[in-house]
Amino acid sequence: MAQSNGATELEWVTVKTTLPKPYPPMSEREPIRTERLILRPYAATDLNDFHLLRIQPEVMKWTSQGKPDTDLAQTEKVLADRLPGTDGESAYEFAICWAETGEMIGTGGSHMRVGELGWPVVGYLFRSEFWGKGIATEVMNAILKAYWALPREEVEIKVEKSTVEGESERQPERITAVTLDSNGPSQNVLGKLGFKLVKKWEEEEPNTKVMELLYGYAAQTPNA
Template sequence: MSNYVTPILTTDRLTLRPLTRSDADDLYAVFSDPAVMRYWSAEPWTSVASAEKAISQALDAYRDASEVRFGVELAQSGILVGTVNLHHFFGQNRRCELGYALGSAWWGKGYATEALSAALDYGFHELRLNRVEADIDPRNAASAAVLERLGFRK
């Protein structure tokens, strides 16, 4: 049994929280958008069943505490705008990978920086991680800009 619990985190404008089955439509809206999936290693979703499957996998991960998978919600409206994951944990060297996506309507407002900063703070301080890695397409300039601002090095 791992100990990578997904808690509720709050920032000035966002709530990071576990996904629930009622998030399926909002999650589908994010991951069915070709702009969001442009540099993702999968095709855009074409059916809400993909969202339901992803939520089922998240619920399994919560049960085993094997991965941290946040839904990212706007604090004011409660709209689910994306996800942030800490996954691929290696307990022995206390490292993991970071994954994230926001719906394109919410890009360029600093939300990714705000959400990732809270998730990394949780990872380094509460989970006592030693290293977090992000694997990005080199053409994904927005993603690279966010990571560099957060202190990641190539």
């Protein structure tokens, strides 16, 4: 059912496609270098920089947590789950570092293999003082290039109907991104990267219990 804000209910279909094989251990993941940045696995020494990121309200408002970490101990627990040898290896995510200084300024990558629309999800966070410098586009281009180069395997999965084209059970692989309707800057970045808006739906925000309008974007593998 469509709503006045364009939101509709999620609908699911089963497709045959490809997805990355289990990600390589972090110890085997080579850093990715861009013009200004280094993307690498998380390290325990990132704690203070990671905390600086996660206490900025203007950054955390866009996350599922919705608010800043309360103290360093909370950040330490979040980081611990992302270190090499942990369950964090089930994600293809990186610490994003400013190459000139080596400081960690954000995180990015595919943080969920099964996202809100059924496909893997890609996203990023940066400290606000680095906004407006084209970093998001630079990072996402690098992450997507590395992601699409990962070894693949054949799978059968359930995905949101809006992400597929035609009636064929066999579908090219896709990756998705989800933003709040009010996050125009991220929507602009996704447009530059070739993502298309495919779905609008509402979910209850866990902290405020207010219904939020979400925008779902999808991009097709360049190898199709």
